[in-house]
Amino acid sequence: MQAPAHIAFIAAAYGAGIVVVAALIAWVMLDYRLQRRILAELETKGVSRRSAREPELTASEDR
Amino acid sequence: MRISELANPSRFLRVANLAIPWLGGATVIVFAYAIYRAMLAPDDYQQGATVKIMFLHVPSAWLGMLCWGLMTVAALGTLVWRHPLADVTAKAAAPLGAAFTLLCLVTGSLWGRPEWGTYWVWDARLTSELILFLLYLGVIALWRTVEDPSRAARGVAILTLVGAVDLPIIKFSVDWWNTLHQGTSVFRLGGSTIDSTILVPLLLMAAAFTLLFVTLLLAAMRNEILRRRVRTLRLLQASAAG
Numbered sequence: 256m257q258a259p260a261h262i263a264f265i266a267a268a269y270g271a272g273i274v275v276v277a278a279l280i281a282w283v284m285l286d287y288r289l290q291r292r293i294l295a296e297l298e299t300k301g302v303s304r305r306s307a308r309e310p311e312l313t314a315s316e317d318r
Numbered sequence: 319m320r321i322s323e324l325a326n327p328s329r330f331l332r333v334a335n336l337a338i339p340w341l342g343g344a345t346v347i348v349f350a351y352a353i354y355r356a357m358l359a360p361d362d363y364q365q366g367a368t369v370k371i372m373f374l375h376v377p378s379a380w381l382g383m384l385c386w387g388l389m390t391v392a393a394l395g396t397l398v399w400r401h402p403l404a405d406v407t408a409k410a411a412a413p414l415g416a417a418f419t420l421l422c423l424v425t426g427s428l429w430g431r432p433e434w435g436t437y438w439v440w441d442a443r444l445t446s447e448l449i450l451f452l453l454y455l456g457v458i459a460l461w462r463t464v465e466d467p468s469r470a471a472r473g474v475a476i477l478t479l480v481g482a483v484d485l486p487i488i489k490f491s492v493d494w495w496n497t498l499h500q501g502t503s504v505f506r507l508g509g510s511t512i513d514s515t516i517l518v519p520l521l522l523m524a525a526a527f528t529l530l531f532v533t534l535l536l537a538a539m540r541n542e543i544l545r546r547r548v549r550t551l552r553l554l555q556a557s558a559a560g
Binding site: 260261262264265267268269275278280282284286290293297298300302303 | 431544
């Protein structure tokens with residue numbers, strides 16, 4: 256079977272797509288782990304928000 | 319639940335935690351089917367197999383512009399209504415928009431070389447798309463430069479509103495100027511000029527990319543809310559220590 260013309264350009268474009276999508280997924284997953292780990296460390300040190308002790312958070316407290 | 323109730327970050331986190339796995343699953347399924355249909359799509363009678371680059375190039379171009387449009391709405395939310403999630407949305411969306419715009423530029427260059435004989439020309443469509451990418455980099459740099467998130471949000475909002483001028487320029491550049499880039503061929507008066515055997519896989523890929531974008535945006539917004547909680551706790555820790 257003959258490879259289509261310009262197969263290298265098509266492969267490079269799809270390769271770029273895979274790299275960009277994989278990088279975005281890795282970025283959000285690793286960042287989530289990092290923030291969760293830091294929050295857990297701070298909470299084990301006894302640091303907590305006033306709102307965390309209240310049943311519902313007000314919108315302005317997270318700004 | 320009303321949409322406005324999601325303005326509460328804790329409620330937003332609960333909804334995001336529920337929605338992200340389902341959206342992620344839906345993204346994988348739609349992508350699998352869209353790629354299958356894209357592989358079955360016939361070669362174009364003029365462009366041959368390189369038309370398959372369109373299945374990546376066009377959705378990433380749409381998302382790059384859609385993302386800036388979303389950031390423009392968020393900028394209004396920050397400046398006018400001071401919506402609690404508006405600047406979170408803007409900050410989370412910027413790297414996603416930058417990535418999709420970069421993918422649009424890269425795939426466009428790789429499509430241009432065999433079709434036009436060059437990777438790049440300074441025509442209106444390509445240049446305005448490059449300006450969008452540089453605007454994204456500017457927004458990301460501004461977020462990183464100003465330490466206080468609410469001060470950074472106001473500066474970013476103004477830059478975003480100014481940058482929104484680029485969106486109609488990108489869209490209509492192929493009508494306003496003579497460009498090497500092809501004219502509007504999907505959403506146009508009189509119907510699409512693309513045959514359904516190529517149009518259907520293209521729209522499926524666009525749906526898959528949009529689902530991916532929504533999933534990543536919710537995840538990045540969740541991360542940003544957690545990052546602000548970390549900042550608040552560190553400030554509390556520092557004030558308690560001082």
